Amino acid sequence: MSVFSVAIRVDSGLAMGSGHLMRCLTLADELQRRGALVQFISRAHPGNMLARLEQRGYEVHRLAPPQGAVDRDASRRWLGVAAEQDARETLARLARGRVDLLIVDHYGIDAIWERCLRSAAARLLVVDDVADRPHEADFLLDQNYGRADIERRYRERVPERCRLLLGPRYALLQPIYKELRQVLPERTGAVRRVLVFFGAHDPSHSVLRVLQALAEPQFAQLAIDVVPGHGAEAAAAVRAVAQGRPNVAIHEDQPSLAGLMARADLAIGAGGTTTWERACLGLPSLVATVAANQMELAAALAADGCIELAGAASDLTAQDWSALLRGLLSQPERIAQLQRRTSGLADGSGAGRVARLLMDTRDATIKLRRATRADEAMLLDWANDQTVRRQSFSTSQIAPENHHRWLAARLHDPDCMILIGEDPHGCPLGQVRFDVQRDRAEAMVNISVDRDARGRGAGGVLLKAAVGRWLAEEPQLQPIAEVLADNVASQRLFLAAGFTPVAGRRPGAVAYAYRRSDR
Numbered sequence: 001m002s003v004f005s006v007a008i009r010v011d012s013g014l015a016m017g018s019g020h021l022m023r024c025l026t027l028a029d030e031l032q033r034r035g036a037l038v039q040f041i042s043r044a045h046p047g048n049m050l051a052r053l054e055q056r057g058y059e060v061h062r063l064a065p066p067q068g069a070v071d072r073d074a075s076r077r078w079l080g081v082a083a084e085q086d087a088r089e090t091l092a093r094l095a096r097g098r099v100d101l102l103i104v105d106h107y108g109i110d111a112i113w114e115r116c117l118r119s120a121a122a123r124l125l126v127v128d129d130v131a132d133r134p135h136e137a138d139f140l141l142d143q144n145y146g147r148a149d150i151e152r153r154y155r156e157r158v159p160e161r162c163r164l165l166l167g168p169r170y171a172l173l174q175p176i177y178k179e180l181r182q183v184l185p186e187r188t189g190a191v192r193r194v195l196v197f198f199g200a201h202d203p204s205h206s207v208l209r210v211l212q213a214l215a216e217p218q219f220a221q222l223a224i225d226v227v228p229g230h231g232a233e234a235a236a237a238v239r240a241v242a243q244g245r246p247n248v249a250i251h252e253d254q255p256s257l258a259g260l261m262a263r264a265d266l267a268i269g270a271g272g273t274t275t276w277e278r279a280c281l282g283l284p285s286l287v288a289t290v291a292a293n294q295m296e297l298a299a300a301l302a303a304d305g306c307i308e309l310a311g312a313a314s315d316l317t318a319q320d321w322s323a324l325l326r327g328l329l330s331q332p333e334r335i336a337q338l339q340r341r342t343s344g345l346a347d348g349s350g351a352g353r354v355a356r357l358l359m360d361t362r363d364a365t366i367k368l369r370r371a372t373r374a375d376e377a378m379l380l381d382w383a384n385d386q387t388v389r390r391q392s393f394s395t396s397q398i399a400p401e402n403h404h405r406w407l408a409a410r411l412h413d414p415d416c417m418i419l420i421g422e423d424p425h426g427c428p429l430g431q432v433r434f435d436v437q438r439d440r441a442e443a444m445v446n447i448s449v450d451r452d453a454r455g456r457g458a459g460g461v462l463l464k465a466a467v468g469r470w471l472a473e474e475p476q477l478q479p480i481a482e483v484l485a486d487n488v489a490s491q492r493l494f495l496a497a498g499f500t501p502v503a504g505r506r507p508g509a510v511a512y513a514y515r516r517s518d519r
Contacts, residue, residue: 004036004359005099007121009090011106013045015070016078017291018200019273020105021049023127023143023172027103028058030175030351034359034425036101041093043080045070047201061093072203075293076133079108087116094120101125101358104137111136125358130293131157139163141354143171143276144297145306145345165357169381171276171350176258178348178426181280182374184262189336191329193223195264195283197257199272202229204290204313208241210268213321215245223247225260266328266335268321270313271298276350279306282343284335286328288313306341308334344377344400352427353452363423363458366465371418371431376407378428379418382448391487393509419469421462429453432466436477443470445481445514447493463497467514479514482506 008028012021021042028038040053043063053060066080079086086109094117102121104114107130114124114136126137129144131153140158142150145168154164194214198206207228214224224247228238235252242248251260257277261267267278267285271294278285287302288310289295295312302309310316310324328335355361371379380403382388389395410416415436421429430449437444445467449459467479481499483490485508499512 004031004034004101005097006031006036006038006101006103007041007094007099008038008103009041009106009109010104011043011045011078012047012049012200013070014047014201015045015072016075016107017272018049020127021053023273024103024105025053025056026172026174026351027354029056030355030425031101031359034355034361036355036359041090043086045080049200063089063093075107075130077108078106083109083113084116087113090117091120098122103127110134123358125354126158128154129297133157135162137162139165139358141165141170143168143350145300163357165354168276168279168346169350170354171280171346172273172354173277173280173346173348173350174256174258175348175351175426176256177277177280180258180262181282181343181348182372184281184374186373187265187282187284187336187339189284189332189334189339191222191265191332191335193225193264193266195225195227195257195260195267195269197227197260197267197269197274198229198288198290198313199270199274200229202234202290204288204316205237206270206288206290206313206316207234207238209316209318210321211238211241211245211248212318213325215241216322218326220246224249225264226250227254227257227260228252268325270294275301275307276346279342279345280348282339284308284338284342286310286324288316290314301342301345304341305337306345308338344380347375347378347428349378349427352423352425353450356423356427357452361423362456363429363453363461365424366421366429366458366461367424367426368419368421368465368469371407371411371420373407373411375420375428376404379403379407379431382431382450385448385451387451388448391484391490393482393484417470417473419466421458421465429458430462432462434466434470434474434477434479436474438477441477442480443474443477445479447490459493460496463493467497471514471516481512481514482509483512484508485510 008024010020010024012018032038039059041061042050044065050060070080098120100122103125105127110133123138125139126135127141129142134157140162196207196210228234261281261283267283270290271287286308287298289298290313298309301307308328384397417434419432433446434443447463481494494512499514502511502513504511
């Protein structure tokens with residue numbers, strides 16, 4: 001069996017920062033974990049982070065540095081050379097053969113470049129978040145939030161066959177974020193520790209201004225974790241400002257911010273990739289934008305109460321930061337609300353979802369675990385999926401606050417079992433719930449499958465595994481399913497899993513009972 005081969009074209013440096021490279025590295029790690037062979041192709045821009053890729057063991061093809069400086073504000077010219085030249089150089093690095101998948105994450109690349117590479121890759125994924133240019137892609141990933149017309153904007157710029165992966169459910173986060181999400185206690189709104197980070201490159205010197213604000217006496221009780229920008233100069237400047245302020249810890253060259261985010265009560269930083277890392281851990285955030293392409297996203301998140309928006313970082317003085325912090329810290333209930341809203345954005349499984357789709361994974365085995373409070377947002381997403389609601393006895397969307405109360409009650413109910421099914425790598429595929437009716441010696445079965453796992457055999461494997469688990473724990477309680485009479489897909493699913501038709505319980509529905517073969 002041949003190895004699934006992947007090439008990733010991405011850049012990093014003083015102009016474009018590190019976010020594009022870091023999210024591609026996360027996806028590369030997930031693809032490699034699932035058996036893929038991954039290589040990177042990247043231009044050696046000033047301030048690049050290619051050494052980090054090599055330290056992680058990846059093969060890196062370095063393209064020649066650009067001729068002259070690259071303007072940070074002209075993202076369409078970030079390639080540093082003409083698109084046709086970059087495409088030729090990339091093709092030369094792929095001369096050893098065609099890859100199964102080419103991933104492109106670059107504002108300077110569009111359909112012209114992508115058409116030049118079509119012969120070198122079986123499929124092409126574009127990672128984007130600005131929707132400002134055409135693409136020749138099989139998949140397009142935009143992990144951002146809040147654009148009502150985002151699907152239409154992309155549909156106008158990609159082929160009809162292109163599958164759009166839109167929203168924070170596809171956020172490319174390191175596995176540690178999901179692991180910590182499952183065990184972190186719910187935050188209360190009290191702030192004792194603050195994390196300050198404005199990205200690998202901090203052109204507005206916001207870290208220094210925030211530290212100057214935090215040096216004021218009214219913030220003396222706060223412990224501060226600071227991650228300076230990339231490079232010795234940035235770290236030295238931060239150390240100089242922090243010298244006279246107690247309880248400041250400076251963390252340089254961090255491979256991950258997960259641990260610092262987990263112990264923080266409030267984050268102060270930029271938009272971009274770290275938005276989803278903070279959200280996954282439910283970390284309330286005071287955000288300032290450091291690039292024009294962050295403004296729309298930050299405004300949408302602020303409008304929905306997911307972040308506190310400070311404005312453009314370049315406009316904010318130390319005095320501004322001091323006033324913003326005083327106002328926010330005086331409202332612990334506001335901080336607690338930010339935690340609740342932001343934790344529903346990203347669950348840490350985005351890289352797994354994307355990798356499964358790219359590698360066209362078919363499900364033969366599934367791991368089961370009990371649902372926890374940390375699954376609340378994911379369970380609500382599954383419950384409110386349009387297909388699920390159409391096939392439910394109640395078609396109305398479920399309000400988050402109602403779902404919060406419902407789940408809290410179910411998790412403490414001994415007559416309810418909610419099982420989450422995951423693939424062997426921990427990516428969630430769906431849920432099966434058993435609600436006991438003791439007067440009938442039955443357990444009503446409810447199943448929902450993640451939209452990206454449908455059509456790949458996950459539903460049947462999940463249902464059989466869950467019923468087996470149920471009967472091992474409650475052998476005297478017979479599983480019963482009720483399905484709308486016109487829901488043919490679910491009827492087939494239950495029949496294939498060993499259920500047989502029985503008398504219906506209510507109008508418009510059909511019922512099925514699971515018959516154990518050993519009875």
